Amino acid sequence: MAKRRSRSSRYRYRTTKFLLFGGALLVLMGVGGAFVEYRASGYSVAEILNYLERRVEGHPRLEKWTAPVFAGIRAWDGESAFQAQAAQPFQIPPPPPRWGPVVSQGAEEQALIQPYLPDGWLVPPGPVRHVLHVGPSEPIKSISVAASMARDGDTVQIDAGDYHEDVVASWGQNDLTIQGVGGNARLFADGSSAEGKAIWVVRGGRIRVENIDFMNARVSDRNGAGIRFEKGDLWVRNCLFFANENGLLTSDEEHSSLVIENSEFAYNGAGDGFSHNLYVGKLKSLVVLASYFHHANVGHLFKSRAIRNDILYNRLTDEMEGRASYELDLPNGGTALVLGNIIQQGTDTENSTVISYGEEGMSGPDNALYLASNTLVNDKEGAGAFLRVPKAGVRVVSVNNLRVGYGEYHVLAGLVSFNDRSADWQAFYRPLRQDYRLEAPVEGQLHYESPSPLLAPGFDLVPRAEPVAPRQVRLLKHPPVYPGALQTLAP
Structure with missing residues (x-):
């Protein structure tokens, strides 16, 4: 039979869970506020998301909770199409013809x-x-x-x-x-x-x-x-x-x-x-x-x-x-x-x-x-x-x-x-x-x-x-x- 937590343990567990949830909510609110602020300043959706993803790197819980949010924003903005376009090979044409005899600097x-x-x-x-x-x-x-x-x-x-x-x-x-x-x-x-x-x-x-x-x-x-x-x-x-x-x-x-x-x-x-x-x-x-x-x-x-x-x-x-x-x-x-x-x-x-x-x-x-x-x-x-x-x-x-x-x-x-x-x-x-x-x-x-x-x-x-x-x-x-x-x- 599993041992039940004491009342104080349950209290600490619920408090910790509440703080983590509240912290995540504040982070997401901050992400939303930052998103609105940077969008108003002229940054593209791709630039904002790249910046925000760098900010949460190294925080596994935040990465887990924000990943579906960022993915949803990309889907809403058509970012997947942008990424598909960017994944295409960069086309390099043949080099231009060599220049002929060069006129000296006048x-x-x-x-x-x-x-x-x-x-x-x-x-x-x-x-x-x-x-x-x-x-x-x-x-x-x-x-x-x-x-x-x-x-x-x-x-x-x-x-x-x-x-x-x-x-x-x-x-x-x-x-x-x-x-x-x-x-x-x-x-x-x-x-x-x-x-x-x-x-x-x-x-x-x-x-x-x-x-x-x-x-x-x-x-x-x-x-x-x-x-x-x-x-x-x-x-x-x-x-x-x-x-x-x-x-x-x-x-x-x-x-x-x-x-x-x-x-x-x-x-x-x-x-x-x-x-x-x-x-x-x-x-x-x-x-x-x-x-x-x-x-x-x-x-x-x-x-x-x-x-x-x-x-x-x-x-x-x-x-x-x-x-x-x-x-x-x-x-x-x-x-x-x-x-x-x-x-x-x-x-x-x-x-x-x-x-x-x-x-x-x-x-x-x-x-x-x-x-x-x-x-x-x-x-x-x-x-x-x-x-x-x-x-x-x-x-x-x-x-x-x-x-x-x-x-x-x-x-x-x-x-x-x-x-x-x-x-x-x-x-x-x-x-x-x-x-x-x-x-x-x-x-x-x-x-x-x-x-x-x-x-x-x-x-x-x-x-x-x-x-x-x-x-x-x-x-x-x-x-x-x-x-x-x-x-x-x-x-």
Whole structure:
């Protein structure tokens, strides 16, 4: 015969059961309150549920009680259909054709980027010591051999063409230029990597890479990059990063700088959300000009933890079938100038936020975001955020931006907005093809207003150029007339 509990034991048992039930009820009420609050702030149902599930991890009872609730919400919201869609393979098309002979940087374009260059690039390089030629008909046929032979001050020239063997290399020289000649040299990893990290590992002094395509990097930890940049100062110009696990990945070297110009980042990402088209660590500075970021696989189109970011006249457009999360992510704040860009979020995004700033806390000495003359597009239906700044005490200045689609600015405090305008898709020439030139006439409907210099002391918020597809820039011949990134009207 089973032994009956004493009255005090039964009381403790019932009290414990009541407290557990009451605690679970409070937790579920809290979950419901959090759900309503985050939904009102523009988060998608998927984002909210992922966040709440992380909060109850490690608590078996709560996991048991909340699991059917979360499953019911997903079924009600059609989340199972979303998951089925996300489970489909990420389609990577054939790479685009190699670019032909590259036009050298003109004096006007040099003048455009010059004010943003870090100090290391303002010092003229030393004299060219020696030129090493690489190609099928050259004495040096292997890029890896050229990397071992190159010395400080050398130039390595690689004949245009497709390379499948001996393409991986580590570069540690100073004042080194590596360039494709006669067009782009296209490097296919084909399962190989330098140091188990990337097609190229760069940890030198000042190194410039031009007219090189980096394709299909894969490594054992699913973090393979076209370039792994670890130390020094690196300038990347007219390069393509295509179908790598990371396009370009850097270290957290706070004395290093990175400049990216006229380059393209496409279909990069391992699909785990931790790898991106571009992932910049805590560098001293980052400058990105006239480049094209599109079709990331779950990760972000553009992610930077740099202390200073100058993001100028680029196209960040995830487009049809892109699965990027954020289009632009600056998770640790810092000082950022985002000027004259087209930034578009596609319908299949993994996140409803277009631009995120400081969601992981501020780590730089100064934290300010200047958002000027950008065309911001959200093609994802429902609520969302063109800009999300969850931390207080940050200066956010937004001027002459043109917004189209769903969402608002979600800035906790400190937002200064000046002549930010909204438009319908009908105002643009071919928005389904990411052609956001305004159609005439727009006079009297949209107009540019000159911002006061006091809004951003030390920063020029007036655009001097506009992005041109696919990865170029056009200097403006007259002061800006319209808000947004583009001043040239459709034909």
